[in-house]
Amino acid sequence: MHKTPEVYALLESYRVGNLHDDDVVDHSDEEMWVREPLRDRRLVVKTARPFNAEIPPKLQIQHLDTPNELFYVRQHMPVPELDPATHRVKVSVGGHDPRTFSLQQLDQFPRVTLRAALMCAGNRRSEMNKVKPVKGLDWAGGAISNATWTGVRLRDVLLQCGVDPTDTKGKHVILQGADIDATGVNFSTSIPLATALSEERTVLLVTHMNGAPLPPDHGAPLRAVVPGAPAVRSVKWLESITVSELESPSHWHQKDYRAFNPSKTWETADFSTAPPVYSLPVTSAICDPGEGEQVKVKNGHVEVKGYAYSGGGAKIMRVDISADRGATWVEAQHLISDDAPPNTHYGWTLWTARVPVGKGQSEMELWAKATDSNFNTQPEKFDDIWNIRGILSNAYHKIKIKLQH
Amino acid sequence: MHKTPEVYALLESYRVGNLHDDDVVDHSDEEMWVREPLRDRRLVVKTARPFNAEIPPKLQIQHLDTPNELFYVRQHMPVPELDPATHRVKVSVGGHDPRTFSLQQLDQFPRVTLRAALMCAGNRRSEMNKVKPVKGLDWAGGAISNATWTGVRLRDVLLQCGVDPTDTKGKHVILQGADIDATGVNFSTSIPLATALSEERTVLLVTHMNGAPLPPDHGAPLRAVVPGAPAVRSVKWLESITVSELESPSHWHQKDYRAFNPSKTWETADFSTAPPVYSLPVTSAICDPGEGEQVKVKNGHVEVKGYAYSGGGAKIMRVDISADRGATWVEAQHLISDDAPPNTHYGWTLWTARVPVGKGQSEMELWAKATDSNFNTQPEKFDDIWNIRGILSNAYHKIKIKLQH
Structure with a gap:
């Protein structure tokens, strides 16, 4: 009775994503799961069985080495x-x-x-x-x-x-x-x-x-x-x-962890010829403030913090933040990382930027973009790197915040 | 008499670029230049003294190793x-x-x-x-x-x-x-x-x-x-x-070969703290056809050729071409390179793609985009990677051609 087009359309609006076969595990044998370890309650659980959970962004940037x-x-x-x-x-x-x-x-x-x-x-x-x-x-x-x-x-x-x-x-x-x-x-x-x-x-x-x-x-x-x-x-x-x-x-x-171009579908993607991904591209994310948050303006600036990372041994050289959709860029002032040289640099980089705020400005859209030691940088948007499996998702991180003067 | 704003404005429209101090050499001592070697007449000369010349694009892709x-x-x-x-x-x-x-x-x-x-x-x-x-x-x-x-x-x-x-x-x-x-x-x-x-x-x-x-x-x-x-x-x-x-x-x-973000000017750029560029990002270019050329459609397709390259030992894994401003992408079918493994791959890659043409289509805009073995890819446009010295200019290569059926 509930299987009507209207109900499906309604449910569609609540969909947060589609699981891949890999993420769907037969849970019928309860015995398999009784020895799962205890987990920290601060982790953000995505699936309970198998257990998949992320670290909340504000905790992510508290430590160079994650506890x-x-x-x-x-x-x-x-x-x-x-x-x-x-x-x-x-x-x-x-x-x-x-x-x-x-x-x-x-x-x-x-x-x-x-x-x-x-x-x-x-x-x-x-x-x-x-x-x-x-x-x-x-x-x-x-x-x-x-x-x-x-x-x-x-x-x-x-x-x-x-x-x-x-x-x-x-x-x-x-x-x-x-x-x-x-x-x-x-x-x-x-x-x-x-x-x-x-x-x-x-x-x-x-x-x-x-x-x-x-x-x-x-x-x-x-x-x-x-x-x-x-x-x-x-x-x-x-x-x-x-x-x-x-x-x-x-x-x-x-059948997984291989890259395709945006026009490949599950029907046309050939996993047998696609190269396995053995290295990760440059990426970055804003961890504090979070999307939609209200942020206090101090001395005409807001402080923005996040991480940046590039695979294959590349080191983060610069993180740039834009508050006007790319018209101007502010360079992050503090990059925290270790001194392993580029090419053998495998840790991530934490960064802090001070972004100027216009007088009376009530909202802000922030874009983050990192550059690594090979001088590769992130694509601006996801459209041209979209792929069926949703991997290598490294376009600029963009969030909107509210400003409190 | 000719030094009027009108004349400067007119001349401005003919400007092809601004030379950096590095490219301006004192030519007054003719003696310095008498032993210059003979050069191949097919090279495209950018400056005669010092000699700077590029290889024409159609010759560029004729050989894996450039003569x-x-x-x-x-x-x-x-x-x-x-x-x-x-x-x-x-x-x-x-x-x-x-x-x-x-x-x-x-x-x-x-x-x-x-x-x-x-x-x-x-x-x-x-x-x-x-x-x-x-x-x-x-x-x-x-x-x-x-x-x-x-x-x-x-x-x-x-x-x-x-x-x-x-x-x-x-x-x-x-x-x-x-x-x-x-x-x-x-x-x-x-x-x-x-x-x-x-x-x-x-x-x-x-x-x-x-x-x-x-x-x-x-x-x-x-x-x-x-x-x-x-x-x-x-x-x-x-x-x-x-x-x-x-x-x-x-x-x-x-004072050169260092990278800045798009908001740095000659006044604000600090060469002493900017990192020297020791590695090059992923890039690609369409070499044949050339900008504005008329191209013969064969079996509903045009053939497009070019090169792709990434520094730091990264190997080109894929080249994608779009003829509809990124809505769909065609993967280049032939990548010619050598078999040095990713991470120690230093040669370039020549590629050929067959791009489908719509019935009666008279013009086409082509975009080229390469992905390397670190799965870095090119930025779509130059705005966000612009820098005062014009280096690391690796956004998608975009050309327009005319189609002949």
Whole structure:
């Protein structure tokens, strides 16, 4: 009786986004979910099962390194419960016997600490979703956080297991987690072997996050961290590493996290020929004030804060803010980051700008735009980068605020 | 008598651009210019003294590696005449005695051949110049060419001269050429020491271009090639290399090739705090057909060709063409490049797209837009990337053509 066109039209106006198959999990087996970890109540939950939650924007910019309990969470499946004392990771390199390493055995390699932001390839999807609906979790700007990661180099482990560093062409490293979907398939994805062996990329097998053992939500007791890449490549609950002439055959690798142009539809997009996304473009977001907020004008200015980030090792060089739709730009005065050089800079950048306000001005539209060390910058609008999966959503962040004099 | 506002207004309409001080050289000493090399008549000359010329767009896309005689030429001063038999390069590393190397002595190091495009940071400035006048040579899209370069690694030379590869922070390598301005100052610029030592960047000291000895216009007998960087860093007629805690003090390094936001003027721009440009953003251009050309429609399509490039080692992943101002996009079908992996990909990419034509359509506006392996893409328009020096001019290339059925 309710299935009338009028009711559908009414419901359509409340739609916040379309889920992708990946985000739809069979919840019928309650047993799968009873061991989920406790989560911080300040996280903004997008889906409860699997658990996906972003960090609220005002908390996001409080710390250069996000506290572990506030780090955004992106799960594909229930969280596996693994015992650090018995956990093993298996490393298979063609032509050599597979080897397994306990956490203690991994400790033979030099320990490395690296600062890197992890960002979901779908961060800021909600803005692209407004141009034309896309499939995927309706992330605002909270699917990125920053941390220091401690572990050992994947490079060192692979070299000890017999990988030939001069023979990387066309080879991949398949990373598999202990998380399993309803059909019994483990999560996996892959990265190019050249990336895994790069001395500049420093791909890590990580046991510690901001100095503490990895929390269950972030891959305890062992995860990969592939700095500069979409976070999906930083496989959690890591249990096997395989050097292969093929990319990961998994659904997550083959049918997702690939880029298309705005004219490709679900019918015309060919995932088998589209390149996997292994690096993220320059982006930025305004975190404080928030959309629609009333802001107090001080000495003729409003203070605006946010983050900026670019993948592939690029460093943020400048953040510009416009309050007049691009006619003039104010450069952010304080960029907080670390001193890792461009090309090997994997952390995010927090910024503060002071934007002048006209006398008696009651409203303001703010645009944020970052420039990285390759001098790439963001596209102004989402139309020309729109894609069916709603990833790489990095156009200028635009918000409207009210001014209080 | 002619110095009236009316005459100035009339002349203004014929202005093609404003020269920067760098491009204005004292020509009074004719003697300086008598040894200039002969140049190919097909080059499009922008200034005769110093010689600056671009390659015509239709020749640009004929070869993956641009023939030496057609490679675009960007000189700051007269071309020095150097004898390969007696030429020496001096290498100074703090704490060690300076060393000098003849070309023969450089041959002790392993020879390396690398494909890299060189692009002037001001390529496509003419398009930015139309938004609001900038200072600099009014380059169309012809200030980029591609070649294979053969030489030895700067890294190997520096290590033999005593550089400590673990102590790169805040250090630079100053590269000085034999070309001299009217006041007796040699051309120089610098790059970060970390870049010079990077195994992935492969900065070269080059003697051969596309298999032949370097031509005089391209730095004979020895030049640097810094792949992925603006061509200004690839110093020609190289005569000294100095590791320093300071960047090059030269005018060309301190007062040029730095990036500003669109609101900075010559009065407010602070070159001392602006970051030097060491890497180039993603760009593309349509080379055939040209602006305003009449194009024959074949089987309901027009064929469009051009180049795309991104600095810092990024590889072009996709080129999209729109014939309806961004409403729909056609992906270029043929991308011609080499198989160097993303992150160490320094050559350009040539592309061909087939764009559908509506029945009876008589005109078409074409937009080109490239996406690189970091999934950065070009800004749609020049307004928000405009800068006083007209560099990094990488918005969509847009042309109008006429259609012949």
